[in-house]
Amino acid sequence: MHDTEATGIAIDASKNLIFFGDHAGHITARDLNSPALPIRIPISPPAVAASDMAFDGVHLWRTDTSNRTVQQIDPETGAIVFSFVPDFYVIGIAWDGRHLWLSEYNGFAGNERIVQFTPQGVPTGVEFPAGLVDDLVGGLAFDSTDNTLWLGARNKLYHYTITGKHLPPIPIGGSGRFIDGLEFQGIAACLQ
Numbered sequence: 001m002h003d004t005e006a007t008g009i010a011i012d013a014s015k016n017l018i019f020f021g022d023h024a025g026h027i028t029a030r031d032l033n034s035p036a037l038p039i040r041i042p043i044s045p046p047a048v049a050a051s052d053m054a055f056d057g058v059h060l061w062r063t064d065t066s067n068r069t070v071q072q073i074d075p076e077t078g079a080i081v082f083s084f085v086p087d088f089y090v091i092g093i094a095w096d097g098r099h100l101w102l103s104e105y106n107g108f109a110g111n112e113r114i115v116q117f118t119p120q121g122v123p124t125g126v127e128f129p130a131g132l133v134d135d136l137v138g139g140l141a142f143d144s145t146d147n148t149l150w151l152g153a154r155n156k157l158y159h160y161t162i163t164g165k166h167l168p169p170i171p172i173g174g175s176g177r178f179i180d181g182l183e184f185q186g187i188a189a190c191l192q
Helices: none
Strands: 008-012 017-021 027-031 034-038 050-055 060-064 069-073 080-084 090-095 100-104 113-117 123-129 140-143 148-152 156-161 166-171 182-185 188-191
Touching: 008 060, 017 050, 017 060, 050 140, 060 090, 069 090, 090 148, 100 140
Parallel strands: 008 050, 050 090, 090 140, 140 182
Antiparallel strands: 008 017, 017 027, 027 034, 050 060, 060 069, 069 080, 090 100, 100 113, 113 123, 140 148, 148 156, 156 166, 182 188
16 A cells, blocks of 8 residues: 555664665665664665565565566665566565565466566466465565565465465454555564
């Protein structure tokens, strides 16, 4: 939504930073211990409709839902250092330490997927159906505590193994708004 402060979030644990990205593409870094105040001037890599973000230890990754791109961003300068276009409408992104995971958005079509890519933008061949019924695909996060994926949606927080096995979801209430920013750090989940 255009009035939401963050449509994407990413965490750099080594610098104790949380990045909030808005729909217009502005990315603000904040201290994890005191996230209310920005700690530096926001960066604004070009985007039409910025969505979910992830951090790979060096760069931010962000999806731009309007032009279907995945962007690799320098968190210091805001420069887009690499981008690629998956063959589907991408919204969520997660980093598992080696690969990117992307969630496909098709509205209520019911055939959305979660697809793994290399950092060079090449599909690895690993993918599985999201399996949503009457729900909307949103942000994606990798949980390093058990090597699983979490998918934000409108009515539930969906949980999967990286082989596609569906684990018990968590109901999140009927807000009518789907979770488009989702990130894990240790055992704490961050939702937007």
